[in-house]
Every structure is written in C-alpha cells, then in structure tokens.
Amino acid sequence: MRVEVIMPKMGESLQEGTILKWHKKPGDRVQKDEILLEISTDKVDTEIPSPATGILTEILYKENETVSVEL
Numbered sequence: 001m002r003v004e005v006i007m008p009k010m011g012e013s014l015q016e017g018t019i020l021k022w023h024k025k026p027g028d029r030v031q032k033d034e035i036l037l038e039i040s041t042d043k044v045d046t047e048i049p050s051p052a053t054g055i056l057t058e059i060l061y062k063e064n065e066t067v068s069v070e071l
Contacts, residue, residue: 003052005036017041018066024056039067 017039024036030050037048061067 002057003054005048005051016066016068019061019063020045021063022059026056026058028056030054030056 020038020040022037024030032053033049035047036050
C-alpha cells in the first residue's frame with residue numbers, strides 16, 4: 001500500500017511551506033509517527049511525522065523547495 005505525505009494545513013492563512021530538512025532518504029525504513037522532515041512557514045517551523053510504517057520510496061520535493069498546502 002502506498003501512503004502519500006502531504007503538506008499539512010498549519011493555519012487558516014498559511015498556503016505554503018518550505019522544506020528545511022529531510023530526516024530520511026529513499027529506501028530508509030520509517031516507523032509511524034517518526035519524524036520524516038522539517039518545514040518552515042512564515043509563522044512557525046515544525047517537524048512532520050510519518051503517517052505510516054514502511055519504506056520511503058520517493059521524495060518529490062527537495063530541501064529548500066516551497067510546497068503548497070493540500071486543500
């Protein structure tokens with residue numbers, strides 16, 4: 001089963017965030033709730049946990065890229 005990690009909505013006015021750091025790379029095993037990456041918005045920096053246990057197969061956005069919030 002494939003699980004996508006989406007950019008979370010961090011507040012009503014926040015529409016995007018920048019990836020500061022990936023804590024895992026493709027091929028790494030990940031446990032549910034383990035920190036995958038850190039993001040920064042104009043209001044807060046935060047860590048994003050894995051929604052599931054499994055293997056990280058692909059990273060679509062690199063560090064320092066800005067990603068839109070999924071609505």
